[in-house]
Amino acid sequence: MTPAIVILGAFLVLPIICAIVLAFYRVQLLGEVDFRFAGLRNFIRIQDDERVWIALQNTIQYVLIVVPCQTILALLLALLLNAKIRGRSWFRVAFFLPTVTSSAVLTLIFMWIYNSNGLLNNFLSFLGLPTYNWLGDPEVALKGIMLMNIWATAPLFMVIYLAALQDIPESLYEAASIDGATTWEKFWCITLPFLKPVTFFVITIGIIGTFQLFDQSYIFSNGSGGPDNSTLTIVLLIYQYAFNRLDMGYALALTLILALTIMIATLIQRYFFKEESLD
């Protein structure tokens, strides 16, 4: 137990306290570290920082699109795989491939597929559809990352749904069949209500995960958040302030804003779920 306490204390609890305290300081990292109390100045600065708002907008857009898509896709895949079909375990292993591959490798592969004369554009023009400059066009760059991450994360949640589906007692479906319920009615009245707690969990984890988007934007844009700030996320912005401009105090203030945003998002989500469970 002791090693766990020491490590968790030194690298988890202490940093959290540090983060909260230092956000109110100006931290100079060059040469000797130098702390100067700054009061609320870091937070006031956020208001006038245009890039913070861009990053916040990008991140929220990303969360709002990716979380529902990956949740629905995961549920759909789980339902399909839960049916008694042959080759189930084979499909399960196949779908899981992107989940075990590192974000760095996935991003590199996709950057290359999104390349202006890459696989995706070849395929689109083969179908007679318009091609895009996926990497260079600010309008679509973030969407390229969204597409990739929905595809890569859905299988993880699919497994959680699968486990939950297997916990639903078969007798409920049998009883419903005797009452003459259709497949669709069984899905609405038995499966979905049963999956509610799992869905809550999947969405919460999804929100926390998507708010922390970093690796993909960093690799896509070489750390710049470009083209034209279109892939700039909050964590990437924090990274830039902390390590390119060595402005630790301000970066920490942004970190607190991020944590607050995540907490608010999960609370809103919980509120909606409570509302729904009333009817």
Add this chain to the structure above:
Amino acid sequence: MLKTQNFRWWIWLMYGGLTLYAIVTFIPFLWALSASFKPLSEISASGTNFIPQEFTLENYRQIFLQEPLFGRWLLNSAIVAVFVTLFNLLFNSMAGYALARIRFPGSSLLFFLILAVLVVPAQITLLPRFLILRSLGWLNSYQGLIVPTMVNATFIFMMRQFFINFPKELEEAAQLDGLNRFETFFQIVLPLAKPALAAQTIFIFMSSWNEFLLPLVVMSNPEMFTLPIGLNAFKGQYVTFWNYIMAASMVFTLPALVIYAFFNRYFIQGVTFTGGKS
């Protein structure tokens, strides 16, 4: 769940959907794998042949022999991932066991603290961690990556749940036979916890192997890069040499795939274990 016998078309739709999705999943990997065996000229010429016309191992030879740091990055990644995994297995199980079985002053407070820590987003700790490692002089060192991640609150919790359901009689019998707590733990309890340990192994190894942000922050000396960071630096250096980048990506992916294939069953167990059913 779905009574499909009456609906033949349903079955076809299902198989069709699943197969289509499997194809969509495989295409990027097959494409990358085939590119890693193609010469650059074949890659640059646009075309969609998945089988290399001119099969070559030159890309792999290039990254291993001409790129002096690539082997080093591979080694760094392996060292960090292996040690992080071993420490986690040991410390998380011990802590989980202590929380499940030993009553000591403050043990319930500690348990709640661990639960509380679980809900804090990891990114908050990144910058303070950097400052702490900096003041310890651990930047650009293996311990800088290993020590902060060698305990994991999620898996302490998971191990606690596992040990709570563990039959107490076995341990009592061992104690009657004269084994002390440590002997009981290492000789009786741990060997029976293999499935939980396997799930933990694969999870921790994967996340350490694939971790991007922490090594990016901690390692600034190219010799200390782990593979994900090295790969990204590689991309900057060879921005149009997709053949090398894809070969490097394949080398990076292979160990994770082998481990996944080996522990596949436990991995899925681990997902659901750390997932919604705790």
